[in-house]
Amino acid sequence: MQSISLESLYSNHNPQIRVRKLGAPSYRTQVGNIRCMYRSESASARGVVGSNRADWQSSCAILASKVVSQQQETEKNGNADLTAVNGHQTLDLVPIENLPKPLTITDLSPAPMHGSTIRVAYQGVPGAYSEAAAGKAYPNCEAIPCDQFEVAFQAVELWIADRAVLPVENSLGGSIHRNYDLLLRHRLHIVGEVQLPVHHCLLALPGVRKDYLTRVISHPQALAQCELTLTKLGLNVAREAVDDTAGAAEFVAANDLRDTAAIASARAADLYGLNILADGIQDDSGNVTRFVMLAREPIIPRTDRPFKTSIVFAHDNKGTSVLFKVLSAFAFRNISLTKIESRPHRNRPIRLVDDANVGTAKHFEYMFYIDFEASMAEVRAQNALAEVQEFTSFLRVLGSYPMDMTPWSNIKD
Numbered sequence: 001m002q003s004i005s006l007e008s009l010y011s012n013h014n015p016q017i018r019v020r021k022l023g024a025p026s027y028r029t030q031v032g033n034i035r036c037m038y039r040s041e042s043a044s045a046r047g048v049v050g051s052n053r054a055d056w057q058s059s060c061a062i063l064a065s066k067v068v069s070q071q072q073e074t075e076k077n078g079n080a081d082l083t084a085v086n087g088h089q090t091l092d093l094v095p096i097e098n099l100p101k102p103l104t105i106t107d108l109s110p111a112p113m114h115g116s117t118i119r120v121a122y123q124g125v126p127g128a129y130s131e132a133a134a135g136k137a138y139p140n141c142e143a144i145p146c147d148q149f150e151v152a153f154q155a156v157e158l159w160i161a162d163r164a165v166l167p168v169e170n171s172l173g174g175s176i177h178r179n180y181d182l183l184l185r186h187r188l189h190i191v192g193e194v195q196l197p198v199h200h201c202l203l204a205l206p207g208v209r210k211d212y213l214t215r216v217i218s219h220p221q222a223l224a225q226c227e228l229t230l231t232k233l234g235l236n237v238a239r240e241a242v243d244d245t246a247g248a249a250e251f252v253a254a255n256d257l258r259d260t261a262a263i264a265s266a267r268a269a270d271l272y273g274l275n276i277l278a279d280g281i282q283d284d285s286g287n288v289t290r291f292v293m294l295a296r297e298p299i300i301p302r303t304d305r306p307f308k309t310s311i312v313f314a315h316d317n318k319g320t321s322v323l324f325k326v327l328s329a330f331a332f333r334n335i336s337l338t339k340i341e342s343r344p345h346r347n348r349p350i351r352l353v354d355d356a357n358v359g360t361a362k363h364f365e366y367m368f369y370i371d372f373e374a375s376m377a378e379v380r381a382q383n384a385l386a387e388v389q390e391f392t393s394f395l396r397v398l399g400s401y402p403m404d405m406t407p408w409s410n411i412k413d
């Protein structure tokens with residue numbers, strides 16, 4: 001399988017994009033001025049939620065009319081007899097050149113015929129936690145490695161993949177902000193979530209001991225999740241960030257680095273022929289990452305099982321106490337919030353408030369992301385959003401989807 005890279009997608013058109021490769025471990029890839037499909041806010045708000053309650057209700061009716069066909073399709077795909085992700089779970093060493101590579105520009109030409117296999121894009125290379133999340137969300141799927149989050153979004157938009165699975169938050173490291181920004185910039189829908197226990201190992205070439213090491217490389221989130229344990233292990237060596245955990249393991253193996261260890265999964269050790277120097281090095285044994293699944297079409301919200309809904313809004317100072325009013329719209333209806341996140345408002349980062357006597361006040365402007373525990377098929381959720389819409393200048397439902405109800409004992413190590 002070929003792999004997609006954003007560099008090959010855009011570098012001819014946009015010299016500002018710089019994608020750092022593993023040859024030069026660095027902090028997360030920087031992408032500037034990416035062309036995107038971001039609509040103006042007012043247009044988005046009108047298009048997604050409707051400007052009044054009647055629009056909103058008719059949107060719900062349209063959604064409801066898709067219920068049966070979508071469910072049938074999901075069930076059909078979910079039961080497909082496919083093995084790609086499970087296939088990677090074998091402990092046999094797979095030659096590196098036989099592993100799937102990130103997608104490139106050539107993969108983005110006409111979508112391949114793929115039968116009934118559900119193709120799931122993830123960021124990283126085989127052995128990454130995101131690949132495991134794809135396998136948990138869609139057992140027996142064909143997992144498609146992408147070298148950046150942006151590419152995973154585009155793989156779905158361009159029909160290279162049917163779904164993308166992306167990390168949004170970790171119990172130790174917090175939110176993965178890049179994906180919040182991309183959720184807004186792209187027009188995909190959240191159709192599910194999975195929570196994956198993340199069990200990190202310290203990996204090195206066979207024969208390498210801890211005292212040979214002068215640096216540890218991994219994904220920035222993984223380095224953050226193991227910070228205290230590395231110190232406890234006496235590894236006060238340079239720590240360098242690369243694009244994904246399994247990519248770090250692959251880099252150590254491919255370059256025969258005897259002074260460098262990678263933080264990655266046990267599966268990455270198997271795939272790239274590395275030894276496990278230390279097992280379970282995350283600072284908390286209950287380390288969990290939450291991933292969301294994205295699709296081109298929303299799923300139909302239901303009420304026969306617990307659902308979560310994710311929204312994003314901006315208020316542009318529409319009246320006073322806006323945040324309080326928004327939160328109250330949920331509280332009055334006994335709807336629990338599970339997450340609130342704010343990100344800088346890119347189109348309008350600063351609000352100036354003129355006051356002749358004391359100068360000009362400058363406030364930061366934000367986009368607010370909220371997850372709440374209710375389905376958009378419930379009247380109380382529809383009413384809450386109709387009310388929120390009155391206080392906000394922009395409102396978009398990112399998705400209404402089944403909650404991951406895996407028992408906690410199965411999530412914890």
Ligand SMILES: O=C(O)C(=O)C[C@]1(C(=O)O)C=C[C@@H](O)C=C1
Nearest residue numbers: 128129130167219221244245289
């Ligand atoms: O590098 C990987 O293996 C990933 O799947 C990425 C990622 C992340 O972005 O947070 C996913 C789960 C872990 O929390 C560490 C890294």
